[in-house]
Amino acid sequence: MRAERWYRAVWRWHFYAGLFCVPFVLWLSVTGGLYLFKPQIEGALYAPYRDVANGPVLPPAAIAARAVAAVPGSVLHKYVLPESPADSVQVLVGQGSEEVRVWVHPQTGAVLYQVPEEDRLMRVVFRLHGELLAGATGSALVETAACWTIVMLLTGLFLWWPRGAGRLAGVLYPRIGRGRAAFWRDIHAVTGLWISLGALFLIASGLPWANAWGDYFREVRAITGTAAGRQDWSAGSAAEAATRARADAGMRAMMSEHAEHDGMPMDHMAPAASSLDAVVASAGALHFAAPVEVSPPASDGTAWQVRSQTENRPRRDSAEIAGDGSLVGMQRFADRHWIDRAVGYGVAVHEGAWAGLANQFVNLAVLLGLVMMCVSSIVLWWRRRPATMLGAPLAMGRLQHSWGLVATVVALALAMPLFGLSLGMALVLETAIKRMSPRIRQWMGWRAAID
Structure with missing residues (x-):
């Protein structure tokens, strides 16, 4: 039959x-x-680096400089705002596409721990x-x-x-x-x-x-004119490495230009290091969902990037802040294209972070x-x-x-x-x-x- x-x-x-x-x-x-259970696992792994200070803390630029010095040849990639003033500060420094996460004591400037970003347990699991x-x-x-x-x-x-x-x-x-x-x-x-x-x-x-599907999705969005703004999900480890390498090259080019102009040696953190204090202060006042990453500009005339990297992606907001701490622009999650919002909700539920x-x-x-x-x-x-x-x-x-x-x-x-x-x-x-x-x-x- x-x-x-x-x-x-x-x-x-x-x-x-x-x-x-x-x-x-x-x-x-x-x-x-x-x-x-990434939040619970990382919370347990990095518990020794929370609540370590009991007095006045160093300015962000000094903390970032200690992290850069701990990894020879590196430059500042991202400064992560601590959830509490007593917590150690996580700083991502790198060379090319390779990044190292460094935990710095906010009061003494001592390096408490450092590990290549891609060797962290949950990155390996990912x-x-x-x-x-x-x-x-x-x-x-x-x-x-x-x-x-x-x-x-x-x-x-x-x-x-x-x-x-x-x-x-x-x-x-x-x-x-x-x-x-x-x-x-x-x-x-x-x-x-x-x-x-x-x-x-x-x-x-x-x-x-x-x-493959991610590339296909991006091509369809480009053809249909529905691609708007920065993609907020991984495009694969190779694409992420290429993005990091481009940003690193841009920051190093800026360092070279500024060093030649000012007659300064090349062992400083970045040409805009003195701006980090003002940018971090302004970023903290935005009250974005933690963790919040502050990235230096990768070319002249661009602003510092401030992005929430919370696991619950519908709460991820971003902003651009000038070197003097003034707000250039802000994008809330609700401002993104509806496709990006739909993917954001889907990814948050997929990772168990939405509820x-x-x-x-x-x-x-x-x-x-x-x-x-x-x-x-x-x-x-x-x-x-x-x-x-x-x-x-x-x-x-x-x-x-x-x-x-x-x-x-x-x-x-x-x-x-x-x-x-x-x-x-x-x-x-x-x-x-x-x-x-x-x-x-x-x-x-x-x-x-x-x-």
Whole structure:
């Protein structure tokens, strides 16, 4: 029957999507679960550098100079406003694209701790989660797995959808006492029902970080004229490194020009170091959500940049301040393009920062559900697989074209180019194997005559 063929075909695509996605979903769930609790983890890690002063503190320019001196050859990249006057001051200094975060005692100027920015624990977890520590290649693998996970979830919902009236057992809750086979099937299906919407949201809200989809998104926005202002989410480690290198080169060029003009040696912090005190004072009066970063100008005639880097992105505001401390301009989150605001909310929810602990625990429940689905799928496959075959459901025959299916596939391929590319490659590979290798075809469960 055509309905049975359609059901069986969807089941096969669900199986193949899961076969590819399960290792990535497990990896992303574990690393994402760790990153959800970044505020608590970093709060514990850096607790020794809070509440260290008990008297008058040094001016910001002096503190920044101590940080620069602690890393030979560096220049000031960012000065982070302390949340309390008694806290140590975090200063990011760098050379080229490499940055070092330095904790400076605000009262004595002593360097309490320093670490390369990309070696910090949560930065490593961030790159493990989004790039597998493999740069653009890792990002492409993660993005492809994310796209196919969407297919896995959608086909899973189709397979789960109840086809008998009044049956809730095995749909909304698992059946207990029906044997191990029914138990694992129900755990897989019922968990998928309850977490699919949240999982789809987490995947969609994470795509702007991906290299390929992020570039695609930026190109579409440029063509449609909807790109406005600075992007407030990561474009990948390579793009971030290039941005840091350009800013560093600009600051060093300014230092060189000022040194030649004033006859000063090149070992000073920056040509506008004396302005830092006035800028920090003005930035503090803005009461942006912490942490707040103050960045020096990278070229003559430009202002200092003040940006909130709070995890809750809808609270991120920014400003430009002149070297004398006067406010040049300000941009509130509400002033940004609606697309940027939508992405900002999505990223904040994705990272568990929008609604505090409640957001973190809801996301964690979704991630634990994904892990449960992966584990149960492995158990189901292992229990049911034939000894001499991969275990994919056998094909029942050739399907007629479904324009609904075609439209859905085309829409997904247009929205997620890596999905379209990988789908095309999969179809070409499938056709080649069917024609060239009867043994592999049999192992995969393909029937040359009708599949």
